[in-house]
Amino acid sequence: xxxxxxxxFSRGNLRRYAGHFPWLKASICRxxxxxxxxxxxxxxxxISVRGGPEACADAGEGWVTYRPPNYVxxxxxxxxxxxxIDGMLSLIKSELxxxxxxxxxxxxxxxxx
Ligand SMILES: [Zn+2]
Numbered sequence: 001x002x003x004x005x006x007x008x009f010s011r012g013n014l015r016r017y018a019g020h021f022p023w024l025k026a027s028i029c030r031x032x033x034x035x036x037x038x039x040x041x042x043x044x045x046x047i048s049v050r051g052g053p054e055a056c057a058d059a060g061e062g063w064v065t066y067r068p069p070n071y072v073x074x075x076x077x078x079x080x081x082x083x084x085i086d087g088m089l090s091l092i093k094s095e096l097x098x099x100x101x102x103x104x105x106x107x108x109x110x111x112x113x
Pocket of ligand 1: 008009010029030
């Protein structure tokens, strides 16, 4: 198992991650697990493929992630999405190509479903 928490990157009290993204092979610390926190990058991708923060506001209400020094909820995650999505999309564009980047941005993933 990875030796750092997938949410906060701490090294203590790790156990197997068993959260919202069941395919994710990762470790999570006891504190993040108790908070119900999920990895920020995956939450942002989840928002993106569902058409952005407005389109998934209802489903997004329950998200919690870690932004030092606090655990934060949907309001903070929504703002982080607005700040971070362009960088994420440019990474996806360089790794997967323009078509997939456009598909994710539009919320209509083609072969990335
Ligand atoms: Zn943690």
